[in-house]
Amino acid sequence: QQQVKQSPQSLIVQKGGISIINCAYENTAFDYFPWYQQFPGKGPALLIAIRPDVSEKKEGRFTISFNKSAKQFSLHIMDSQPGDSATYFCAASGETSGSRLTFGEGTQLTVNP
Amino acid sequence: KAGVTQTPRYLIKTRGQQVTLSCSPISGHRSVSWYQQTPGQGLQFLFEYFSETQRNKGNFPGRFSGRQFSNSRSEMNVSTLELGDSALYLCASSLAGRDTGELFFGEGSRLTVL
Numbered sequence: 742q743q744q745v746k747q748s749p750q751s752l753i754v755q756k757g758g759i760s761i762i763n764c765a766y767e768n769t770a771f772d773y774f775p776w777y778q779q780f781p782g783k784g785p786a787l788l789i790a791i792r793p794d795v796s797e798k799k800e801g802r803f804t805i806s807f808n809k810s811a812k813q814f815s816l817h818i819m820d821s822q823p824g825d826s827a828t829y830f831c832a833a834s835g836e837t838s839g840s841r842l843t844f845g846e847g848t849q850l851t852v853n854p
Numbered sequence: 855k856a857g858v859t860q861t862p863r864y865l866i867k868t869r870g871q872q873v874t875l876s877c878s879p880i881s882g883h884r885s886v887s888w889y890q891q892t893p894g895q896g897l898q899f900l901f902e903y904f905s906e907t908q909r910n911k912g913n914f915p916g917r918f919s920g921r922q923f924s925n926s927r928s929e930m931n932v933s934t935l936e937l938g939d940s941a942l943y944l945c946a947s948s949l950a951g952r953d954t955g956e957l958f959f960g961e962g963s964r965l966t967v968l
Contacts, residue, residue: 775956784858784944784959785897830897839910840887840948840957844897 745833747845755853760818762848764831767812771833775842776805776816779828788829789816821852856880858960860945866966872933875963879926879947885909886928887957888920891942900943903928932965940967 746765754760764774775790791798791805791814798805804817818825828849832842859878867873879886887902887910899912903922920930926947932939942964946957 777959782961784946784961786959787956790956832897839904840885840902840946841899841910841912842897842957843899846896 745831745843745845747831747848749848750846751849751851753851753853754821756821756823758821758852760821760825760850760852761815762829762831762850763813763815764833764845765811765813766833766843768833768835768843769812770835770837771843772836773834774805774807774814775832776803777830777832777844779830779847785830818850821850823852823854826850826852858945858947858958860943860960860963862963863961864964864966866968867935868968869935869937871935872931873935873965874929874931875943875945875965877928877930877945877947877960879928879945880958883947883949883958884926885948886922886926887946887948888928888930889944889946889959890914891944891962892940897944900930935967937967940965 748763776788777785778788779785789800789803791807793809802819807814828847830847831845834842861876885904888900890898901920902910906922917933922928942962944962946959948957
């Protein structure tokens with residue numbers, strides 16, 4: 742019940758296209774859903790996060806869509822750029838989790854020029 | 855503002871040895887958590903320390919331990935190393951835990967066990 746399932750495992754898009762990564766969770770106690778971006782040789786860095794009281798959050802080219810009833814959330818990257826090529830992780834945590842994030846398996850995104 | 859600093863960045867050990875990894879959090883951050891990253895298991899939570907107390911622990915054997923000092927710096931130790939312990943060990947700090955949302959990760963310590 743602590744798992745977060747992420748898909749696809751890898752994704753290739755053309756420059757200017759839309760990248761979509763999906764995640765699903767089971768634990769209804771989760772109430773915080775961040776996305777992290779990781780470049781090779783670096784640690785993950787927070788990209789954008791959402792809480793269940795909203796269904797969508799947008800920051801620049803990055804949008805999280807959240808469906809509480811389906812227990813799913815997704816990351817949309819609009820106008821994808823080669824510099825967006827990285828591994829993306831969705832994650833979730835609950836109020837009593839402290840800093841314990843449960844991560845998805847990761848999606849390796851490649852944006853071709 | 856300096857980021858999270860982890861040392862050493864790379865190390866090679868042999869089975870049965872022990873290893874200590876160090877993490878200096880961002881100044882002012884009181885929560886330090888540790889994660890193990892492997893290609894097969896992804897990012898897995900090891901433990902979290904807050905004000906020198908372990909606040910949360912993941913599902914790892916007792917060979918994995920940690921501590922936090924009064925200046926918030928943290929160390930983790932792995933004893934009796936096994937081949938499967940080869941991984942990138944990431945430290946993350948935050949102001950007071952997940953309530954603030956953001957964890958700031960270091961670049962990790964890459965451990966290879968031969």
